[in-house]
Amino acid sequence: MENKLYFIGAGPGDPDLITVKGRRILSEADVIIYAGSLVSNEHFKYCKENVEVYNSASMTLEEVIDVIAKSHKENKKTVRLHTGDPAIYGAIKEQMDELEKLDIPYEVIPGVSSFTAAAAAIQKEFTLPNVSQTIILTRVEGRTPVPEKENLERLASIGASMALFLSVNMIDKVVEKLKKGYGRNVPVAVIQRATWGDQKCVIGTLDDIAEKVKEENITKTAQILVGDFINCEYDKSLLYDGSFTHMFRQGKDENSSN
Known part of the structure; x- marks a missing residue:
């Protein structure tokens, strides 16, 4: 080395x-x-x-x-x-x-990030067709400030899938800002110590997640995942659609017997 x-x-x-x-x-x-x-x-x-x-x-x-x-x-x-x-x-x-x-x-x-580990823990995919093709990684301001242009309310208004780091100890503040940004009730998951032996997962919505997190005494080392990807209807990917061709899978000739 x-x-x-x-x-x-x-x-x-x-x-x-x-x-x-x-x-x-x-x-x-x-x-x-x-x-x-x-x-x-x-x-x-x-x-x-x-x-x-x-x-x-x-x-x-x-x-x-x-x-x-x-x-x-x-x-x-x-x-x-x-x-x-x-x-x-x-x-x-x-x-x-x-x-x-x-x-x-x-x-x-590089290493596996806690935000992808958290999604794996609840067996969800951030980027569902016709739901969200964008993931926002962010945090709420605490002792470390966040640039005003990255205010959580503004980011939430985009409607993308979100993963919040270093914020679970301010869950009430997070929920308040997300409600203003999304303008509606959306699914939320909080995963504490993803992939550790004492991993803990709590799933709810903006209306009840703060209460559930407090009941489980989750105050640190947790990811907050937010967005419809957690529980929604979605379109199937064109990647495996038989009628969709790409360089590795060409469409069959309609007159072919193969």
Whole structure:
């Protein structure tokens, strides 16, 4: 493994949902900085016995970079293990900027995001024909602000399928904004710790989801999925329609006996 920092998406929870490439590189690492309780300790079963492990939950950006810089100088193979996919709410840009200042090369290995894991948990498809062909990944503003042009009410007014990160602790605020945006009652699913052993799924509508979430005591580590895709009528895809031709399936000649 080249002497560079590897950002690896560990997946949403189930340790088998890391990519083959991610696990291979992880198994070769001398140093791992991982995202605390969001990443399963099961991943460490595949690591070297003497691997150095740091929990970034209690570390500042400067401390993380210091560990990486020291490991790089000592020619140690280093992994920054993130939950889900590091490109989504992973705060990796600020880390990459610091690495570039230090001329430390890096590579990003994608992972399974919690929003796709949540859809899998309730066995739904975000992009149903004639229902929605767009998925909006967003969050409601909390301590971290959201640009005004990305206000949840405005996004909801589009009517697309939605996945909200980092918002379940403000479920009442989320519901209020979604009701104003959608202008009607729509299906909602809340999935806590998707693919973990203690995964919990709650399905309802904007009218009752807040109450159901509170009854289940879901306050963190959950995805909020919103949209008609959760429960609706839909058109079948043309992909498997026998009358629809494409480069891999040509239509049969009407006069052919084959």
